[in-house]
Amino acid sequence: MNELLAEFLRGYTATNEWSAIMPEIMLALLALGLLVSEMFLPKAQHHLIPRIAIWGQVLIGVYAFSCIGGCLTSSGSFFSGMILQTDVSQMMRPFFLLSSILVCYLGRIYLSQQSLAKTEFYHLVLIISAAMMLLVQSSNFVMLFVALETVTVAFYVLVGYCRTSPFSLEGGLKYLILGSLSSAILLFGIVLLYGVAGNPQLPGASPDSLNFQSLQAFIALNQFTGGNLLVNVGAILVVAGICFKIGAVPFQIWVPDVYQGAPTPVTAFLAVASKAAGFIVLLVLVQGPFLALNELLVPVLSFIAAATILFGNIAAVTQRNLKRLMGLSGIAHAGYLLIGVVAVMRGVEWAVYAVIFYLVTYLLASFAVFGVMAITAKADDANQQLDDYANYSRKQPFLSGVLTLGLGSLAGIPPLGGFIAKLFLFVAAYQAGLYGLIAIAILGVVISIYYYFGWIRECYFGVPTSEIVEDTCGQSTVADRTLLGALVAGTVLVGVLPAVLPIIP
Amino acid sequence: MLDILFYIFAAITLISGLMMVLSPNAVTGAICMIVCFINTAALFVLLEAFFLAILQILVYAGAVMVIFIFIIMLLDADEDSHSYLRDKMSVAGTIVGFALLVVLIFSAFVSSGALPETALQAVAENPSGEGQGIPFTTSAKSFGYSLFTKYMLPFQVTGFLLLASMIGVIVVSKRQEEAK
Numbered sequence: 312m313n314e315l316l317a318e319f320l321r322g323y324t325a326t327n328e329w330s331a332i333m334p335e336i337m338l339a340l341l342a343l344g345l346l347v348s349e350m351f352l353p354k355a356q357h358h359l360i361p362r363i364a365i366w367g368q369v370l371i372g373v374y375a376f377s378c379i380g381g382c383l384t385s386s387g388s389f390f391s392g393m394i395l396q397t398d399v400s401q402m403m404r405p406f407f408l409l410s411s412i413l414v415c416y417l418g419r420i421y422l423s424q425q426s427l428a429k430t431e432f433y434h435l436v437l438i439i440s441a442a443m444m445l446l447v448q449s450s451n452f453v454m455l456f457v458a459l460e461t462v463t464v465a466f467y468v469l470v471g472y473c474r475t476s477p478f479s480l481e482g483g484l485k486y487l488i489l490g491s492l493s494s495a496i497l498l499f500g501i502v503l504l505y506g507v508a509g510n511p512q513l514p515g516a517s518p519d520s521l522n523f524q525s526l527q528a529f530i531a532l533n534q535f536t537g538g539n540l541l542v543n544v545g546a547i548l549v550v551a552g553i554c555f556k557i558g559a560v561p562f563q564i565w566v567p568d569v570y571q572g573a574p575t576p577v578t579a580f581l582a583v584a585s586k587a588a589g590f591i592v593l594l595v596l597v598q599g600p601f602l603a604l605n606e607l608l609v610p611v612l613s614f615i616a617a618a619t620i621l622f623g624n625i626a627a628v629t630q631r632n633l634k635r636l637m638g639l640s641g642i643a644h645a646g647y648l649l650i651g652v653v654a655v656m657r658g659v660e661w662a663v664y665a666v667i668f669y670l671v672t673y674l675l676a677s678f679a680v681f682g683v684m685a686i687t688a689k690a691d692d693a694n695q696q697l698d699d700y701a702n703y704s705r706k707q708p709f710l711s712g713v714l715t716l717g718l719g720s721l722a723g724i725p726p727l728g729g730f731i732a733k734l735f736l737f738v739a740a741y742q743a744g745l746y747g748l749i750a751i752a753i754l755g756v757v758i759s760i761y762y763y764f765g766w767i768r769e770c771y772f773g774v775p776t777s778e779i780v781e782d783t784c785g786q787s788t789v790a791d792r793t794l795l796g797a798l799v800a801g802t803v804l805v806g807v808l809p810a811v812l813p814i815i816p
Numbered sequence: 817m818l819d820i821l822f823y824i825f826a827a828i829t830l831i832s833g834l835m836m837v838l839s840p841n842a843v844t845g846a847i848c849m850i851v852c853f854i855n856t857a858a859l860f861v862l863l864e865a866f867f868l869a870i871l872q873i874l875v876y877a878g879a880v881m882v883i884f885i886f887i888i889m890l891l892d893a894d895e896d897s898h899s900y901l902r903d904k905m906s907v908a909g910t911i912v913g914f915a916l917l918v919v920l921i922f923s924a925f926v927s928s929g930a931l932p933e934t935a936l937q938a939v940a941e942n943p944s945g946e947g948q949g950i951p952f953t954t955s956a957k958s959f960g961y962s963l964f965t966k967y968m969l970p971f972q973v974t975g976f977l978l979l980a981s982m983i984g985v986i987v988v989s990k991r992q993e994e995a996k
Contacts, residue, residue: 316961320961320965323965323966324965324968327968327969332969339976346983390968390969391965391966393967393969393970394969428986428987428990431983431986431987434983435980435983435984438976438979438980441976442973442976445969445973453967453970454969454970454973457970457973457974457977458973460977461973461976461977461980464977464980464981464984465980465984467984468980468981468983468984468987468988471988472987474987474988483988
């Protein structure tokens, strides 16, 4: 290898700063360590594996949390433009870690009722969590696609994890086929952008046209000179691929079946972390490479937001299966969050933090609800009907209290976190002048109160339709109660004192 | 000499491709497809794209074909269910395929934007320092340079992607020992 070449290549490796992605590396090592410990631990000690997974993540979480404060001055571009660390991506690390810790905890409850492979579940959850962290940092389409595929492929497995249940397998297959379709759409958009931005005959063409920064410069220059059809088509296709992942309306078709079939912890993970990652990527894209395409994307995303809110809420009204209900209401929440994204595109900078705040309250409330569902679920996990909760408050007063507060927060009832989060989003939308969208969102919230409170009513005043079978499942341990209590306390605390979350500047 | 080789390989590619579509037996079709792939690899060699040729053999003629034959074996495809252009989908597919062929031939040879004679650059052996990007070449070495310098992080993440899919296959397919 000659000197010139070595010097040239050193230019690329100069920014390979591995310590900048330390939490991701530690998570990946922990995931590998779980597999190794399953091999070497004696069978009697296998119950330690979930504990290793959870406590290891707690330690990594402490480390990642300390990174926000700035003990590590790692913000900027690394790996020759592959990742770009911002304060948003630093905030999302503890978010993903918190959700994966909760998923591991719920997974332990779920797996104790099933005879399935156990270690691989935690392994995949950790891999997904690490890949999501990289996903929200990526500033190059190659990195974005690889991280996104890692997340998606691991989710295919997790959705179909319960292979003894036909619902789970059906959900896994549907997610596999539709997810591959959406990946193909996304990839097609990326390739169009790559091709058109690498065309040397156009102004601003760059040899590194997958990089977000050079793409942003290219698109801005071409919008200035009248726009380019291929850029528009590529951007629309990329946004469509992301909209599939967050379950926005024309691409929401997979949500109810997959949410119903997937094991309850995986449903929670899909609903919270996968959606959050999708929204952060969308925010990065509309503030970065697609910044100059606002004229095109604002009407498209506004329309999608309105349709998503209405569809999710109206379809959820008649739903009796609770996992499908959570899926459909999750679609509606994606619609509210899209309003925040549109507000960012209209120039309201702090709406980014309103979106993150909403995601945090959504995490707290959703995991409280899904936690109760995971504890209450019988061996037939996919079939959780509203009728199962008839008179639930007599049997489980504490759990139904948790359920009530969680659902109340999701519906946006005043003293709880969900209300404040919705308020922030609506204020941002008001500042951006999105009056029509606010009206639709408020209509959606009113509809959502109907079905959320239908569930609560069933808990407290429902009359059991059939003979109550003496069930052994659904007993909560002290640890379960502590965790759920902490989630609910967090929801209330955020609602009363929003300043405890130092997100909104 | 090269021209004669090109015509031989191209003819074998076309004939085997046609036979693959027309053969009534699924296994015969699969073998014709392998012949087609190998000859495409030979065409790549004639174009001095050795790396692509190796990939073509390893990935398509090797891995993909094993999966195809495996599936044929599992599904036990019978010979009788063979009929051309009976349903609307196959008619539509045929029309679209020939339309694509016409467009490709037209744009390559007829229209004003026809392929230029010498516009394709000679294959560079090493990436050079000009510009900011690593220039794309067809030699295996330049792929290695890119993967281990600029695309180091995605390359590592791809390893975990493959690991996750491998674990997934094991989880979904392994026979579980009964609950203790």
